[in-house]
Amino acid sequence: MKRRRKKQNIQKSYACKIFGLIVAITVIAVSGGVLLKRTITESPEDTLMEYMNHIEKKEYEVMYTMIDSDEKVYLTKEEYIQRNSKIYEGIEVSDIKISHIAVKEKKADTVTLSYETSCNTIAGTIQFDNMAELKKTKQGYKLVWQDSLIFPDLESDDKISVTTSKAERGEILDRDGKMLAGKGVATSVGIIPGKLEDRNVSIEKIAELLEIDVETINNKLTAKWVKEDSFVPIETIPKVEEIDLMKIQPEEKTLEEQDCQNKLLEIPGVMLSDVEVRTYELGEATAHLIGYVQSVTAEDLENHPGEGYSAESVIGRSGLEKLYEKQLKGKDGCDIKILDSDGEVKEVLASIFKEDGMDIRLTIDSDLQKSLYEQFKEDPGCSVAMNPYTGEVLALVSTPSYDNNEFIRGLSSEKWTSLNEDEKKPLYNRFRQVWCPGSTFKPVVAGIGLKTESIDPKEDFGNEGLAWQKDSSWGSYQVTTLHEYEPVIMKNAIIYSDNIYFAKAALKIGSENFMNTLNEIGFNQNMPFEIAMQESTYSNTDKIETEIQLADSGYGQGQILVNPLHLASIYTSFLNEGNMIKPYLKYKEEASGETWIENAFSKENVEEIMQGVEGVVNDPEGTGYAAHRDDILLAGKTGTAELKATKEDTSGKEIGWFSVFTADKSVDKPILLISMVENVKGIGGSGYVVKKDATVLDEYFEE
Incomplete structure (x- = not known):
């Protein structure tokens, strides 16, 4: 029994020693219900390192426990936390590194260490040599607090100043230097709360005029910072320019905006003021191309650490604003300084110069872009235009569109919902997609036939009437066309847009030659262009499976899908x-x-094709004759692609196309233009597109 009791006493003694050791090396501080722990080390160097490691973690309360108690007589925990947090978080300190720690002086109970510090801040990297005094206590080494622990020359009466100079976002310009996106002015509608009369009635009236919720206004008016004489911004609306009102016939939209502002100013307590905003000069006409910016979110700040964004920044959300974000945004300037008690600069700790964003100049012709938008703004479709000799893209238009300025001024949830639910899909960027090209594909097929030596351009394929099938193996399926003519040779087949000729041509070419040549001219590959475009394809399964699919592919149907800009690039070969x-x-x-x-294609190939595409526009029997001009030689090809579930389906859509280009290299303003309208059924087929493009070309050549 004695031996067992002795053993138990030894165990208890050992446990007490362990417990005492744990207590000796652990400090527990309870503050605000938070349990804080730190390990006490015997080494002054380790103590300094540990203290510095807590800064990035914002563990100021733990840091305070590492300060010698004698210092706390005149430095409360609240004062210490406020001083340190305000400085370190104000300069956005990160990646603190301590090196070259050495004992500078050692006394009975104190040690002075020298060391080097480097850290990243909002104004760049700060590096400095410093010293710290540590006192040996029963709880291990403690730091003797001095403000110079933060920065060597910082004293208790000094302050840290952070000043920023905002970088200007670069402009987006057209080919002639006209601004497409840049600095503009809008009108801020604000309320002075103390001047509102009959508050509830006034707020309801303001909400009605601005088309926003009453709750939205009340939330802004009840913010903590708001006082009776504060100007509380409620909504940003378009600025009405005097020059627009002085026009002989001001636009209806301008008159409506002016009327709204007049009614707002009649309400006591409402004020209007000018504010600088990002402005998109052509609005809807370039919205899908230019895109828009918005204020950064918490998620943006998390996803772009160290890239110079702050809560006041904007970031490109779509279009070229997003594509060229890094070049456009620039870099804000920033200075971190120590100011003395009189506000004088004592030391500049870090400084970075402001770098304004780059301007991005495009090949876009603003007038052409706007002209195309105005012609097709009610039609779901798209247009692309380029200089066929240089490759300069002159226009990229998607219709219908939306006003990207509304995203800058603040888009209401109701407006956002209406844009998303609109059956015409105004947010959908159509020029980036692929579409069934219909007969605009026939010159391409002609080129494939000539390149593979499968087609003799002078061979007469014979008049089959308006319907044809290869043989009875096709069952009831027939290829149909709209015109009879003779002789049935390549040139005439292009002019009369003969489906039967090109169905036969595709069968002569064969599926392997057909697919291989399409792959050679950019199908199933990314187009080398700044904006990512959907890849053109010839089959849903990467292979033309049947004779009928091949025959249909010959006149741009089957499963052929082409991006309009890719099609334009193919046409440049002509x-x-x-x-x-x-x-x-x-x-x-x-x-x-x-x-x-x-x-x-070969030079000889394209000369044969050019005879046909010139005839399309210049032969009175040509399907594009409505675009014919006496002053400039044009060439092109119309196209109508049927989208229907079955051959007998009469409810399907008809995509209308017109590809047109200047055929004479000496012309002053060469252009290759392709327009597509999603449904031209019942409104004139591809002829509807031809007439609109003819109007656009009139304006383009008259400039």
Whole structure:
């Protein structure tokens, strides 16, 4: 029994020693219900390192426990936390590194250490040499507090000043330097709470005029910072310019905006003031191309650490604003200084110069862009235009569209919902997608037939009437066309847009030759262009499976899907001795064509094709004759693609196309224009598109 009791006593004694050791090396501080722990080390160097490691974690309460108690007589915990947090978080300190720690002086119970510090801040990297005094206590080494622990020359009466200079966001310009996106002015509608009369009635009236919720206004008026004489911004609306009102016939939209502002000013307590905002000069006409910016969110700040964004920044959300975000945003300038008690600069700790964002100049022709938008703004569709010799993209239009300025001023939830629920899909960027090209694909198929030597352009395929099938193996399926003519040769087949001719041509070419040549001219690959475009394809399964699918592919149906800009690039080969020109969007002072695909077709091939496409526009029987001009030689191809569930389906859509280009290289303003309307059924087919493009070309050549 004695031996067992002795053993138990030894165990108890050992446990007490362990417990005492744990107590000796652990400090527990309870503050605000938070349990804080730190390990006490015997080494002054380790104590200093540990103290510094807590800064980035914002563990100021733990840091305070590491301060010698004698210092706390005149430094309360609240004062210490406020001083440190305000400085370290104000300069956005990170990546603190301590090195070259050495004992500078050692006394009975104190040690002075020298060390080097480096850290990243909002104004760049700060590096400095410093010293710290530590006192040996029963709880291990404690730091003797001095403000110089933060920065060597910082004293208790000094302050840290952080000043920023905002970088200007770069502008987006057209080819002639006209602003498409840049600095503009809008009108801020604000309320002075103390001047509101009959508050509830006034707020309801304001909400009605601005088309926002009463709750939204009340939330802004009850913010903590708001006083009776504060100007509380409620909504940003378009600024009505006097010059617009002085026009002989001001736009209806301008008159409505002016009327709204007049009614707002009649309400006591409402004030209007000018504010600087990002402005999109052409609005809807360039919305899908230019995109828009919005204020950064907490998620943006998390996703872009160290990239110079703050809560006041904006960031590109779509279009070129997003694509060129890094070049456009610039870098804010920032200074971190120590100010003395009189506010005088004592020391500059870090400084970075402001760098304004770059301007981005495009190849876009603003007038052409706007003209195309105005012609097609009610039609779901798209247009692309380029200089066929240089590759400069002159226009990229998607219709219908939306006003990207509304995203800057603040889009209401109701407006956002209406945009998303609109059956015409105004938010949908159509020029980036692929579409069934219909007969605009026939010149391409002609080129494939000539390149593979499958087709003799002078061979008469014979008059089959308006319907044809290869043989009875096709069952009831027939290829139909709209015109009879003779002789049935390639040139005439292009002019009369003969489906039967090109169905036969595709069968002569064969599926392997057909697919291989399409792959050679950019199908199933990314187009080399600044904006990502959907890849053109010829089959849902990467293979043309049947004879009927091949025959239909010959006249741009089947499963052929083409991006409009890719189609335009293919057409450039007809003007460049068979070489496809690479499209580009960023302006160059010396514009010269860069070949994307060399020898897409041969020089002799394209000469044969040009006879047909010139006839489309210039022969009175041609399907594009409505665009004919006496002053400039044009060429092109119309197209109508039927989208229906079955051959007998009469409710399907008809996509209307027109590809048109200047056929004479000496013309002053060469252009290749392709327009597509999603449904031209019942409104004139592809002829509807031809007439609109003809109007656009009139305006383009008259400038």
